[in-house]
Amino acid sequence: MQKLAFLYDDIFLTHKPPFSHPENPSRLEAIMNKLKQESFLEKVELIKPDPALEEYILLAHSKEHVNYVKTSVKQNRFMLDEDTYVIKESWNAALTAAGSLVNSVDLVMNKKFLHTFCLLRPPGHHAESNRPMGFCLFNNVAIGAKYAIKKYHLDRIAIIDWDVHHGNGTQEIFYESPEVYYFSLHQFPLYPGTGTENEKGEGKGKNFTLNFPLPAYTKGEHYIKIFNERIIPELLSYKPQLIVLSAGFDAHKDDPLANMLLVENDFAEMTKMVKQFTSSENIPI
Incomplete structure (x- = not known):
């Protein structure tokens, strides 16, 4: 069993604010650049996560919540609240962020890895079951935990x-x-x-x-x-x-x-x- 799976995809950089905003791609770019300088990525298993199925998102969020985010993306509604933005690329980025946690659960529960690390955005812990907020569209951690409960009991x-x-x-x-x-x-x-x-x-x-x-x-x-x-x-x-x-x-x-x-x-x-x-x-x- 390897020690660490590192889940990341450049799709997370496509979720870009339409104006100056603290939650932007430079956050992950800075981290990845530093990790490359330190040759860290050579020491881990770099894995591209799969987008989460919508049924997994619905384990933690209401159908109304999911439809609101989806419709907002399609209609180019930039701001969901005073802090939280979406653009057309946000949907796939958010699904992949949630998918990072789903994949991580599978990796550790199937004993392929003991530990995983997910470098992702948009972030998630402010998103409630029926409300995106605080830069967050879907609650990635909650989706992963709900998935672990459902699939692995x-x-x-x-x-x-x-x-x-x-x-x-x-x-x-x-x-x-x-x-x-x-x-x-x-x-x-x-x-x-x-x-x-x-x-x-x-x-x-x-x-x-x-x-x-x-x-x-x-x-x-x-x-x-x-x-x-x-x-x-x-x-x-x-x-x-x-x-x-x-x-x-x-x-x-x-x-x-x-x-x-x-x-x-x-x-x-x-x-x-x-x-x-x-x-x-x-x-x-």
Whole structure:
């Protein structure tokens, strides 16, 4: 079994804003250029993801949501809200972004790889079951988790989200489900204004949402402490069959849209801690 499958396709660069916008192709271009400079891509298995079937999108989103995005693309309706744009290329890019997670689930569940990494856009964690928002069209992580539940009959999936913004969409989709334990570390207050400690899930999903709203200028050492003292113990108790990292890196100290103080090694350390946990339990990420 190889260590890491790296899923990426240039189709993600075709989703371009019609004006100046922070969510644009240069984000992935910069990452890919750096990885090539470091000869990183020679150390992984580079895989082009397949577009997700619409039936997989519908596992996490309503038919109305899917039709709204599809119709907006066809009608060249640029803005879905004040933050979220689409162009004609956005549909295929969004399907392929979601497909990256579907493919990843198949790869790890069929034991072809233990770990996968998806470099993709448009992003997903703000998209709710019936609402695209916050740069996000479809919730890629939620689609992948729903697919794993449906196809592989998993009933304990952990999603750990350290994007600087709260993943309101991921939380909403699984808020009443014990099949997914959602963890979020995020700056608060900050867009989208959700993610308080009181938001813990409802019904059968009660206590399967765990939010860590953190003040501006929080350093990486505090994130590491939360992992050590709160998240890893919860994982030990929950015994997940699959872990999904919703890995936004905008809590970095140099990100212009937020005010956290993490550095590269902090993200590496959090990843290492999760990997150490999963290696002892043989859990795919």
